[in-house]
Each structure stands twice: as structure tokens, then as C-alpha cells.
Amino acid sequence: MYTQAMDVPDGQPGPAGLVPRADALQQAFDARIDADARIEPQDWMPEAYRKTLVRQISQHAHSEIIGMQPEGNWISRAPSLKRKAILLAKVQDEGGHGLYLYSAAETLGVSRDALLDALHAGKAKYSSIFNYPTLTWADVGVIGWLVDGAAIMNQVPICRCSYGPYARAMIRICKEESFHQRQGYENLMAMMKGTAAQRAMVQESVNRWYWPVLAMFGPPDADSPNSALGMRWGIKRISNDDLRQKFVDATVPQAAILGVTLPDPDLKWNEERGHHDYGAIDWDDFWAVVNGNGPCNKERLATRVQAHREGQWVRDAALAHARKQQARALKEAA
Numbered sequence: 157m158y159t160q161a162m163d164v165p166d167g168q169p170g171p172a173g174l175v176p177r178a179d180a181l182q183q184a185f186d187a188r189i190d191a192d193a194r195i196e197p198q199d200w201m202p203e204a205y206r207k208t209l210v211r212q213i214s215q216h217a218h219s220e221i222i223g224m225q226p227e228g229n230w231i232s233r234a235p236s237l238k239r240k241a242i243l244l245a246k247v248q249d250e251g252g253h254g255l256y257l258y259s260a261a262e263t264l265g266v267s268r269d270a271l272l273d274a275l276h277a278g279k280a281k282y283s284s285i286f287n288y289p290t291l292t293w294a295d296v297g298v299i300g301w302l303v304d305g306a307a308i309m310n311q312v313p314i315c316r317c318s319y320g321p322y323a324r325a326m327i328r329i330c331k332e333e334s335f336h337q338r339q340g341y342e343n344l345m346a347m348m349k350g351t352a353a354q355r356a357m358v359q360e361s362v363n364r365w366y367w368p369v370l371a372m373f374g375p376p377d378a379d380s381p382n383s384a385l386g387m388r389w390g391i392k393r394i395s396n397d398d399l400r401q402k403f404v405d406a407t408v409p410q411a412a413i414l415g416v417t418l419p420d421p422d423l424k425w426n427e428e429r430g431h432h433d434y435g436a437i438d439w440d441d442f443w444a445v446v447n448g449n450g451p452c453n454k455e456r457l458a459t460r461v462q463a464h465r466e467g468q469w470v471r472d473a474a475l476a477h478a479r480k481q482q483a484r485a486l487k488e489a490a
């Protein structure tokens with residue numbers, strides 16, 4: 157019964173030299189994490205690791221599908237057929253990202269229905285950034301440039317996440333996000349080469365989005381309760397503050413080429429640090445938005461709930477079709 161450490165029943169003292177089963181499983185898990193190997197759905201994992209992944213992956217999935225709304229607002233008003241086709245494709249990609257991510261979460265033993273119920277009941281988080289309004293066409297370009305740019309900065313390290321299905325989903329998502337970022341920047345470039353009114357529209361949009369985008373990376377490391385374990389488990393590879401700094405450093409030269417000013421009087425190159433210093437983020441505003449009191453939280457949730465309700469007939473029809481196919485296959489096999 158006690159041939160190997162793995163055979164000792166949970167919580168039972170084993171013969172000398174053998175480790176109880178639960179400890180052995182934990183040790184095997186820790187060893188895989190230390191070796192930077194992937195954890196797969198069939199592998200044993202600590203319950204806290206599983207819960208952390210469900211939390212992060214589902215929040216990420218919710219962000220993708222709620223994130224369809226701000227830009228979706230402009231599909232019917234895009235200024236040309238070309239811009240409309242690009243925007244349609246981008247918003248569809250975001251829906252697709254949500255689907256990969258819900259599938260990755262399902263490998264952890266949760267159902268998509270339960271995750272969506274939590275979102276629709278207002279109990280689940282999604283990214284703060286999607287609670288701001290898209291007031292002008294320039295917002296579509298700025299979301300591509302800055303929001304997708306920030307999303308890529310955050311998501312590229314997740315391609316190396318310790319949980320296999322999440323890491324693999326992220327590879328394709330990052331490729332698509334790169335296209336999103338470039339289309340946004342190219343859209344803004346075209347506007348900056350246009351009239352004075354178009355240039356002013358871009359600058360006004362950058363002024364509104366810049367700070368919420370910096371906050372999107374999450375609270376400062378010192379106030380980030382999930383970071384320590386996320387890092388230990390190889391879910392999070394780079395801290396919130398380090399990603400934010402990388403983003404600022406990458407954005408400054410892009411803004412200069414575009415010809416816009418970033419709305420931060422304290423932004424300046426620090427030779428000693430080899431990074432840009434930047435001003436204070438309004439964390440009270442961030443937490444107000446995260447806690448449901450941003451400019452569009454209620455509208456975003458109501459739109460999502462309504463879309464889900466209106467899609468009920470599609471789900472019913474798909475299920476009825478699947479049942480019919482199954483019954484036919486059974487009849488043919490009999």
C-alpha cells in the first residue's frame with residue numbers, strides 16, 4: 157500500500173521515510189512550477205491555484221466580451237467601408253477571445269453558464285477600462301493604440317503562464333491584439349495627417365483615455381493582494397508596476413511620432429533609472445470604476461444582460477439541433 161509516497165492515503169501517517177499523499181502531490185506540483193513546466197487540466201493542483209486561475213481567466217474572458225461594446229458603438233458610424241470592415245473584424249475577434257478564454261476556464265471544472273451568471277449578476281469583475289464612453293471616432297483609434305497596446309503588454313508574459321490551456325489561448329490572442337493595436341495606430345496616423353479638427357479630436361481622445369489606460373494594469377504592487385501567489389505560481393510573470401513602466405516607456409516615442417501630447421506634466425526621462433518618470437494615478441477613480449461606479453458600468457452590464465436574453469433562442473435552437481442529431485445517430489446505430 158505504501159510502495160511510493162504517492163500511494164499513501166491523504167492525511168494518513170505513512171511508514172518512516174514515506175511522505176503522505178497530499179504532501180507528495182504538493183511537492184510534485186511545486187517541483188513542476190520550479191522547473192517552469194506546464195500544469196495541464198488532468199494534473200493535480202492546489203485548490204487555491206485552481207481558484208486563482210478561474211478568477212483571472214474568467215475576469216479576462218468577461219473583459220473581452222464587455223470590451224466589444226465601446227467600439228461596437230461605432231460600427232454603424234465608421235467613416236468609410238474600409239474602416240467599418242476593419243472595426244467589424246476587430247470586435248468579432250474580441251468575442252472570439254472571450255470564447256477561447258471561457259473554454260480555458262472550463263478546463264478547471266467551472267461551467268460557462270456559472271461564470272456568465274456571476275457576470276450578469278454584477279458579482280464578477282471585468283477590466284475597468286471598458287466602463288468609459290466612446291464619444292468620438294478618434295476613440296476607436298485610441299482604444300486600438302493604447303488599450304490594445306496595454307493589453308498586449310500585459311498578455312505577452314501570460315503566454316508563458318504555468319497553466320497550459322491559458323498560456324496556449326494567449327498566443328493566438330496576442331497575435332490578434334497586435335493587429336488591433338496597429339490598426340488603431342494607423343487610423344490615428346490618418347487622422348493626424350488630416351484637418352486641424354481631426355488632429356484636435358485625436359488629442360482630446362488621448363487626453364481622456366491615457367490615465368485610465370495606465371490604471372488598467374492594476375493597483376500598485378504594494379496594494380496588489382494577488383501578486384505574491386500569482387508570481388510564485390508562474391501565472392503572473394511581470395508585476396503591475398513593471399508592466400505599467402514598460403508601457404509608458406514604449407508609448408512616449410509612439411506619441412511623438414504621432415504628434416500628440418501625453419497629458420502628464422510630470423512625464424520625463426530619468427537618466428539614472430533608464431525609464432520615464434510619470435505623474436500620480438488617481439486610484440480613487442480606479443476603485444470607484446472597479447466597484448461599479450464608473451461612467452458606463454450600468455449601461456455595459458445592462459447591454460450584456462439584454463444581449464444574452466435575446467440570444468436565448470439561438471442557444472435553444474443549437475441544443476434542439478444537437479439533440480436531434482444525437483437521436484438520429486442512436487437510431488442509425490441500433
Ligand SMILES: CC(C)(COP(=O)(O)OP(=O)(O)OC[C@H]1O[C@@H](n2cnc3c(N)ncnc32)[C@H](O)[C@@H]1OP(=O)(O)O)[C@@H](O)C(=O)NCCC(=O)NCCSC(=O)Cc1ccccc1
Pocket residue numbers: 211212215216217219220223224250281282283284285299303304307310371372373374375379380381382383386392396446
Ligand atoms: C493584472 C491583472 C488585471 C490584475 O492582477 P491580479 O494579480 O489578478 O490582481 P491584483 O491583486 O493586482 O488586483 C486587486 C484586485 O483588483 C482587480 N483589478 C486589478 N486591475 C483591474 C482592472 N484594470 N479592472 C478591474 N479590476 C482590476 C483584481 O481583479 C483584483 O480583484 P479580485 O481579487 O479578483 O476581486 C491580472 O488579473 C491579469 O493580468 N489579468 C489578465 C489580463 C486581463 O484580464 N486583461 C483584461 C483586459 S483584455 C483587453 O483589454 C482586450 C481588449 C482590448 C480592446 C478592446 C477589447 C478587448
